[in-house]
Amino acid sequence: MDFLQQFCQQTLNGLSLGSIYALLALGYTMVYGIIKLINFAHGDILMVGAFVSYFVLKQWGITPVTLMLSFLPAMLFCLTLGVTMEKLCYKPLRNQPRINSLITAIGVSFLLENGARVLPMIGPNPRVFPTLPVVNYNWFGLVSISQVQILVFVVAIFLMLVLNYIVSFTKIGKAMRAVSFDKGASALMGINVDRVISFTFVLGSSLAAAAGILFASAYPQIEPYMGIMPGMKAFIAAVLGGIGSIPGAVLGGLILGVAETLTKGFLSSQLSDAIAFGLLILILVVKPSGLLGKPMGEKV
Amino acid sequence: MLKVENLDVYYGNIHALHEVSFEVKEGEIVTLIGANGAGKTTTLHAISGLIPIAAGSVRFLEQDLTAALPHQIVQLGLAHVPEGRRIFANLTVKENLEMGAFTRKDPKGIKDDYQMVFTRFPRLKERLKQVAGTLSGGEQQMLAIARTLMSRPKLVLMDEPSMGLAPLLVKEIFEIIKEINATGATILLVEQNAQLALSIANRAYVLETGRVVLQGDAKELANSEEVRKAYLGG
């Protein structure tokens, strides 16, 4: 493979991985935008989503149709989990110093990971996520794209378009932006702020569940700690793009994905995580508000 | 219409309001005046449910608001133009107005109210698609008022609508307040500019360090020695 071919291939792989980061980063950024909380348990929702789909596919068998259908229960389960988490763990702490909910988020993350480890139906050992037989399509002899990557792009783009529609054009989406800007003023408009916050968790957790299925399809080994690394990367992506900014999360995710695969392809696979964290440090030094973040922050 | 009785409010240990009582009758403009830190904003926040009430009661149209949540209070027809405008700077002018109509479910009525707002504030109509953060101070105040009117309120609380505006604009805003009152809404106006507030109000209450110290007819208060000395600069 010559250089150009290799470069295009790795970029494509990076965009695919980056789309998954982007889906996850959207949850971080929206929750941060609305309640200024880094929800460290967000990566673990990805794991839960993957497991729900795993159990569904065990029941139904794997076909393209069942795989697509399994998004539904996974997203429903995770959005319920996300909303419950918010109501039980974060809402009671909303008027306390921010560090309290941050520590709680870390606790919730441990709870989900270790809860999954002790559940007999999940347990600590990795399981093989059902996958479809690999099919690769060649584009102009330049790159080959697998059907998993096609799935990732189609699902990610579809969900981002839906999200964009909700946030830009629906009443609840506008209310989300209003609440992220000024909770008190939103309440004075008659907006039920608690409900809008719950809705934000609904959106973020459903996207994380979808990201989980895509991630498991691309790397078909699932276990309770599988959400940690993508969670970290997605968090970096959100900060990179400017936390609180929706386009920023997408951009950050794609950049991070491409940086990671290019490093893996051309430098070394050990370095790829170092590059990701190096990017985070660099952006925090050069532009602390992130690529698309506003200095004082327009959120959501 | 609105009856506030023996209101006590605390910020932690700070006792911000001491047994504040007053009343607003339907159709009136009532003003609450007082120096910096007297507790005017605190009073309005307590009525709107933004801060908890420690003791006393708030009644609006025969309903007890003492423990109600802000979004429920708006639905009853009590709207609030907050201090410092607090428009949604990240939303467009149109979206700000939509948020004002958030609780309503009558598309026809909402449409009529857009027309009403556009006739009253032609400048906003020209800037509908503009992000509200880019409006001038005067336009932002108009948007803050217009947004509130979109909920079709029976009573409007206004917190220092003249703040930070040039004298000419202040006059314009006060004309608008009178108009809003004339077209059926009752108004509770908080102002530091006591003279101006007293000139359009029917009745007034004077707050001092969290207590109502004077009350009465706006004209009489404007002429009283005490008020002139303390609030009208002689």
Ligand SMILES: Nc1ncnc2c1ncn2[C@@H]1O[C@H](COP(=O)(O)OP(=O)(O)OP(=O)(O)O)[C@@H](O)[C@H]1O
């Ligand atoms: N969030 C808060 N925390 C603690 N104390 C507060 C808070 N808000 C107001 N206070 C205090 O409560 C008192 C009343 O404040 P308030 O804002 O109601 O005054 P105000 O009459 O509206 O003043 P201004 O004319 O400056 O707007 C002041 O002593 C103020 O310092």
Ligand SMILES: [Mg+2]
């Ligand atoms: Mg005030």
